[in-house]
Amino acid sequence: MGAEQSTEAGPQSQGYQATSSQDKDVGRPALPSALVICGPSGVGKGTLIQRLQQGSDRFGFSCSHTTRKPRAGEQDNLHYHFTTKEQFEKEIAEGKFLEYAYVHDNIYGTSLKAVQDVAAKGKCCLLDIDVQGARQVRKSGLRAIFVFIAPPSEEELEHRLRGRGTESEEQINRRLAAAKQEIASIKEPGLYDYVIFNDDLEEATLQLTSVAERALAGKIGNGTDNPTVQPASPAKSPTQKQAAKPQPAQPQQPSGEASSSGAGAVAAVPKAVHTEPVATQTSSASAVPAATTQEGLARWQGKVALVTGASAGIGWATCELLALSGLRVVAVARRRDRLEALQQTLVAKGVPIADFLPVVCDITKEAEVVALPRIIVKRWPDAGVDVLVNNAGMGRNNAALFDGSTASWVEMISTNVLGVCMCTREAIQDMKRRGTYGHIINVSSLSGHRVAHGASGGAFYAATKHALKALTEGLRQEARGHKVDLRVSSISPGMVETEFNVVSSFGNEDVAKKKYEQFKCLEAADIAQAVLWCLASPDHMEVNDILIRPTAQVF
Ligand SMILES: Nc1nc2c(ncn2[C@@H]2O[C@H](COP(=O)(O)OP(=O)(O)O)[C@@H](O)[C@H]2O)c(=O)[nH]1
Numbered sequence: 107m108g109a110e111q112s113t114e115a116g117p118q119s120q121g122y123q124a125t126s127s128q129d130k131d132v133g134r135p136a137l138p139s140a141l142v143i144c145g146p147s148g149v150g151k152g153t154l155i156q157r158l159q160q161g162s163d164r165f166g167f168s169c170s171h172t173t174r175k176p177r178a179g180e181q182d183n184l185h186y187h188f189t190t191k192e193q194f195e196k197e198i199a200e201g202k203f204l205e206y207a208y209v210h211d212n213i214y215g216t217s218l219k220a221v222q223d224v225a226a227k228g229k230c231c232l233l234d235i236d237v238q239g240a241r242q243v244r245k246s247g248l249r250a251i252f253v254f255i256a257p258p259s260e261e262e263l264e265h266r267l268r269g270r271g272t273e274s275e276e277q278i279n280r281r282l283a284a285a286k287q288e289i290a291s292i293k294e295p296g297l298y299d300y301v302i303f304n305d306d307l308e309e310a311t312l313q314l315t316s317v318a319e320r321a322l323a324g325k326i327g328n329g330t331d332n333p334t335v336q337p338a339s340p341a342k343s344p345t346q347k348q349a350a351k352p353q354p355a356q357p358q359q360p361s362g363e364a365s366s367s368g369a370g371a372v373a374a375v376p377k378a379v380h381t382e383p384v385a386t387q388t389s390s391a392s393a394v395p396a397a398t399t400q401e402g403l404a405r406w407q408g409k410v411a412l413v414t415g416a417s418a419g420i421g422w423a424t425c426e427l428l429a430l431s432g433l434r435v436v437a438v439a440r441r442r443d444r445l446e447a448l449q450q451t452l453v454a455k456g457v458p459i460a461d462f463l464p465v466v467c468d469i470t471k472e473a474e475v476v477a478l479p480r481i482i483v484k485r486w487p488d489a490g491v492d493v494l495v496n497n498a499g500m501g502r503n504n505a506a507l508f509d510g511s512t513a514s515w516v517e518m519i520s521t522n523v524l525g526v527c528m529c530t531r532e533a534i535q536d537m538k539r540r541g542t543y544g545h546i547i548n549v550s551s552l553s554g555h556r557v558a559h560g561a562s563g564g565a566f567y568a569a570t571k572h573a574l575k576a577l578t579e580g581l582r583q584e585a586r587g588h589k590v591d592l593r594v595s596s597i598s599p600g601m602v603e604t605e606f607n608v609v610s611s612f613g614n615e616d617v618a619k620k621k622y623e624q625f626k627c628l629e630a631a632d633i634a635q636a637v638l639w640c641l642a643s644p645d646h647m648e649v650n651d652i653l654i655r656p657t658a659q660v661f
């Protein structure tokens with residue numbers, strides 16, 4: 107990869123993370139959510155599912171029951187549990203099914219056992235079911251992401267169905283007639299999280315893979331808190347940019363509550379460890395009117411966001427989310443290998459490589475920071491910094507006022523305060539040069555609003571974050587003084603999930619382990635989401651400081 111180097115003699119990683127010890131994360135593995143795949147007969151569901159399974163053994167297929175006859179090559183208990191109408195109806199009456207439906211004159215259904223068998227192996231359960239089944243599963247409360255696979259056109263759908271050669275003429279006509287209604291279900295509010303157009307199979311596979319990664323990570327919903335995205339019309343192909351990403355559909359109603367709202371069937375599958383992002387938990391964030399969120403993001407399409415501390419945690423997650431939201435992303439960090447890994451991840455998720463610029467840079471080194479705008483304009487002559495996410499920050503344990511190390515204090519001031527100031531100045535000068543002012547978002551910490559109790563010595567770190575609070579407000583005032591339309595926001599998260607964080611906070615690994623089980627921390631993706639809320643806020647309001655606390659955290 108061509109990670110840019112901000113100076114010839116660029117720095118090597120010095121062994122600390124480019125995000126603060128209070129604010130960084132590596133995440134805890136969650137149980138996968140299920141992935142429900144819907145779409146008309148012949149659209150390519152089976153083909154895509156096969157490709158997902160070929161790509162990873164972390165997926166398990168929910169083997170449905172059906173009364174239809176096996177096709178050539180289909181094996182009982184592998185492709186389907188083939189059964190009789192009488193037996194099927196008996197088992198339905200016995201309550202053995204999560205859902206069932208009459209489809210094309212046959213009964214199809216997902217048994218509780220089919221889902222349990224996959225979940226018990228810790229795998230992501232893939233359900234290939236029809237629209238009626240999807241509605242039932244949605245109601246059941248199963249933790250799942252719902253995807254609709256749409257054909258590029260009705261003609262192409264017919265072409266594929268005929269080409270498959272597994273149905274009689276009468277069966278094909280029945281399937282095509284049903285397809286119209288199935289496609290119309292895209293518009294049903296809250297049914298699907300994503301719509302993927304299976305036009306180009308490679309691209310559709312990439313898109314489904316990126317959604318499936320969210321399911322593997324135990325997510326539900328589509329990762330936005332935005333119910334206003336209109337599903338694209340199935341009749342036309344998506345634009346090139348859209349094609350690179352799955353389309354979020356109108357999200358389901360109870361996003362984060364899905365696991366708690368179901369009755370009997372819910373208990374049939376294990377619940378994932380964590381809930382969805384804090385969209386419904388954070389007052390400042392939910393104050394962004396949903397109807398304007400998408401509009402707000404639309405103005406950032408193709409704009410350039412520079413994110414510092416991109417090698418891990420919040421910075422990494424922010425790069426991902428911004429890139430997937432259509433911005434061009436400049437990822438700044440000291441560790442080249444991490445930037446390479448980030449690039450690979452983004453490309454696998456469908457981000458065009460042309461929209462990502464990794465730059466090796468130490469934000470405490472002035473010459474390297476000053477070089478950033480030049481590197482950006484070399485790559486994208488039409489652009490400059492529109493959004494700056496000052497995320498890089500760090501903390502040191504040996505920093506108590508009683509007996510702390512001067513070197514640690516210097517390091518913290520250099521990164522958390524001076525580094526932020528230099529990045530901010532260079533970004534603003536770049537905006538000034540182009541005559542267009544964007545948005546600067548400082549990732550602070552709850553430590554910017556309080557000082558830790560006891561002898562553990564968190565005051566210096568807190569002082570840097572208190573300074574950041576003053577700098578954020580000061581920047582806003584300067585912008586007003588200059589009468590420029592610069593937006594300034596800050597986000598102050600509580601502890602973000604990482605074992606390292608908890609260990610460093612509690613000192614002792616055993617205690618840490620217990621606490622780690624006991625407390626739910628925030629996730630890096632939650633904070634990335636808050637960055638989007640800042641960017642998406644409508645013109646007439648500015649999000650100042652978002653304080654984000656994990657609801658279960660008591661310290
Ligand atoms: N509700 C429900 N639908 C299912 C189930 N299994 C398969 N289907 C759906 O039944 C329809 C017909 O499936 P199938 O006979 O395999 O034909 P195909 O769609 O042409 O592959 C498809 O829309 C499947 O998604 C199930 O367990 N429940």
Ligand SMILES: Nc1ncnc2c1ncn2[C@@H]1O[C@H](COP(=O)(O)OP(=O)(O)O)[C@@H](O)[C@H]1O
Pocket residue numbers: 145146147148149150151152153154266267269270304305306307308310
């Ligand atoms: N993107 C695509 N372009 C062209 N043909 C495709 C594409 N996706 C799937 N197909 C073909 O379309 C036919 C139907 O796919 P299949 O996976 O059986 O659909 P489903 O499971 O939705 O009924 C198969 O012959 C498959 O090879």
